[in-house]
Amino acid sequence: xxxxxxSRRQFASRLIGGAITLSLAPSILAQKSPKPDAKIxxxxxxxxxxxxxxxxxxxxxxxxxxxxxxxxxxxxxxELSQHxxxxxxxxxxxxxxxxxxxxxxxxxxxxxxxxxxxxxxxxLYAQDAQGxxxxxxxxxxxxxxxxxxxxxxxxxxxxxxxxxxxxxxxVESLEIGVPDGQSFEPVAPRAEQSILFYGTSxxxxxxxxxxxxxxxxxxxxxxRRPTIxxxxxxxxxxxxxxxxxxxxxxxxxxxxxCLPNMNGETVSERAxxxxxxxxxxxxxxxxxxxxxxxxxxxxxxxxxxxxxxxSRKALRKAYRELSDAGxxxxxxxxxxxxLGLDGEAATDGSHPNDLGMVRYADAYEPVLRAMLKQY
Numbered sequence: 001x002x003x004x005x006x007s008r009r010q011f012a013s014r015l016i017g018g019a020i021t022l023s024l025a026p027s028i029l030a031q032k033s034p035k036p037d038a039k040i041x042x043x044x045x046x047x048x049x050x051x052x053x054x055x056x057x058x059x060x061x062x063x064x065x066x067x068x069x070x071x072x073x074x075x076x077x078x079e080l081s082q083h084x085x086x087x088x089x090x091x092x093x094x095x096x097x098x099x100x101x102x103x104x105x106x107x108x109x110x111x112x113x114x115x116x117x118x119x120x121x122x123x124l125y126a127q128d129a130q131g132x133x134x135x136x137x138x139x140x141x142x143x144x145x146x147x148x149x150x151x152x153x154x155x156x157x158x159x160x161x162x163x164x165x166x167x168x169x170x171v172e173s174l175e176i177g178v179p180d181g182q183s184f185e186p187v188a189p190r191a192e193q194s195i196l197f198y199g200t201s202x203x204x205x206x207x208x209x210x211x212x213x214x215x216x217x218x219x220x221x222x223x224r225r226p227t228i229x230x231x232x233x234x235x236x237x238x239x240x241x242x243x244x245x246x247x248x249x250x251x252x253x254x255x256x257x258c259l260p261n262m263n264g265e266t267v268s269e270r271a272x273x274x275x276x277x278x279x280x281x282x283x284x285x286x287x288x289x290x291x292x293x294x295x296x297x298x299x300x301x302x303x304x305x306x307x308x309x310x311s312r313k314a315l316r317k318a319y320r321e322l323s324d325a326g327x328x329x330x331x332x333x334x335x336x337x338x339l340g341l342d343g344e345a346a347t348d349g350s351h352p353n354d355l356g357m358v359r360y361a362d363a364y365e366p367v368l369r370a371m372l373k374q375y
Contacts, residue, residue: 086229
């Protein structure tokens, strides 16, 4: 089934919708303001778990691949899998202040093209009265070990919160704290099947300003589904070793978005085998093949356009071959308009800024809704 990319009208409506004033949950309960020196009760998130993990048998709790993968996948893939991209933790509290303390895996807090808030920060969202998750606050990390208020002076009321973990750093430990006397209820990871995304640095989260702005996380909020982010910066290459791991999981949908790290030759070699590898384990799970985005300055660089043309031609050919072979529930997303047409949606021409991440989500959303409806 071939579906077209994002709609300008839909994107404009999203922008208008984003301007809605935050409405707080109606359960505004009587609560005492904590004393300035109130004891903080800390909760270790390991006690109830994070969403976004495909495997439980990981070397580090916040790792994205199972321990056995260390000796299976290439070393760059393994190292990148220790980043906590796509993971989140949920809880309910009536506290007017929410504190966090956590230790990062890497000393490097930021990258030249991506801020520390996105690379190494924690990002807080709250559910409003309509059940929509809206942004509340972000940690601005200044060291490997961080203790900070992620939000304070919050309006009265008990509500559900979600914290998204760092995109391009790993986490060694994470605790959430509220003052003594304030309620705190852990919310376990949802049991329903996740949407599994496999791809490159863009999917990994570059260059979102905050973890919650990665397009996979935006889609998780819109579709109200857990997601698994298996983006590996520079290393999303449709490799059979990774494919075998993907086939071990049981998601509600697979998204394969690897073309930015490939060329026409490697796409021709690997796309069909990867889909067949997944399909052999999951005969009916929807699979989406996504083209690479166009560089936002592609009009000025003919070699880049030629690269896009070759890789897309190869992926379209693979899609036709798979469809002709009777592979069902296979979808395709054009890449040319993923970042829009105005050239303003990328940090460096390649990696989406926050506007680009929203446009990616706008392009993906109708396709994923169609996939999940049929599943």
